[in-house]
Amino acid sequence: MRILVVEDDSKIACFVVRGLKQSGYAADHAPDGETGLALADSTDYDAMIVDVMLPQLDGISLVKRLRAARRVTPVLFLSAKSSVDDRIRGLQAGGDDYLTKPFAFSELLARVHALIRRASQSPEATRLACGDVTLDLVTREVTRAGKAVDLQPREFTLLAFLLRHAGRPVSKTMILEHVWDYSFDPQTNVVDVVISRLRAKVDPDHTRLETVRGVGYVLRPHV
């Protein structure tokens, strides 16, 4: 779940990004409209949070251009003004929701949640499972064969990612991008290391988490 935050006030941006990360989302930040559009254009975000007042390219125009390019990423507008007019303009431009500053973070989170859930049609599962392995995104509990397993943060994020793609191989590049937030392969073997630790904890008999040589890894649904 990756979210783009387009916001010029660095304090607000920093606060929002941090909060989203603490809630388990990956978050990118663009300080102006142009950068935001470029990022939105090149990455497939699950949602965007866009300030209306932005340098270079305002939020409304940004979203209009995004929609013109047939991008349907759900957008939540942020604005200092609370006038009904502004709200209407935002929604007409293709925004999906509207929040006025100052706002409570929990409200922002709730709305983003709703947006993603609506967009993906299927309610955002809080509980992932594959075979006898289960993972709860909210309580952060992981079990194998009914027994609780204690995972470190990185291991947790990686397992969650694998579970989301259970049955299909995921490349190391993908993993680095979504779990480590790296855009480029920094010539490292971190993934191998954490996969190794994950196997020891979650797949001791080596039947669930398979290696696909030259590609990456698969989580086997059967077993």
Next chain:
Amino acid sequence: MRILVVEDDSKIACFVVRGLKQSGYAADHAPDGETGLALADSTDYDAMIVDVMLPQLDGISLVKRLRAARRVTPVLFLSAKSSVDDRIRGLQAGGDDYLTKPFAFSELLARVHALIRRASQSPEATRLACGDVTLDLVTREVTRAGKAVDLQPREFTLLAFLLRHAGRPVSKTMILEHVWDYSFDPQTNVVDVVISRLRAKVDPDHTRLETVRGVGYVLRPHV
């Protein structure tokens, strides 16, 4: 639990807001009807306390317009007049309760309590518990293993918040928002400090209040 106070007399407003905060509520204040309506429109309050006599837009009209917009937030009217007529007008406009000035703060608090309890259908638990830790929101008594524990206000609010979410991790951002009423992260470590003090008083053997690295804290239900 967030409450909006719409009241033009700044002394009364200040007094009420302070009292609510001390009782563990988050409270906002609007000095006139227009501001009040705008705030009520953009935020999801758990209850509102509205003076009938207000500049710009009187309390009755405010609530009428709120109800017209299908908002069901419970409203308690404040008024200087105690005439039965006024009371009827208020309730007809969509108010849920009515209190005449001057009033005792404890009475206001009791009624707000009742309003929220009624609105949320599930009676607002006055007593929270998790494992051998109990907390009473009304008497402000806290016990651990049957023995009373003396908490400072901040510590009390934080513990109450953790108890409400027992079993699920709560992020520091959330804590700052609900316990400190900060909308933005002021780059501080207050949360850590108060957690530390809370542990010393309520969880000396470090079994109940766990750290979730990079996220926040959990209160463990078992033990």
Next chain:
DNA sequence: CCTTCTCTATGCGCATTCTCGTCGTCGAAG
């Protein structure tokens, strides 16, 4: 003015995560 409570600042300790190095395994080609 004194007390009580809360916030800020700092350094330390430790958990987590990364890097490195070696060993093992797989697959292809001769």
Next chain:
DNA sequence: CTTCGACGACGAGAATGCGCATAGAGAAGG
């Protein structure tokens, strides 16, 4: 069938950064 090359597995040590505790400053209340 054997050999060679490349990729992956995994353990051990090192670095980073997060969280904890403490003390002192500041604010609020009596």
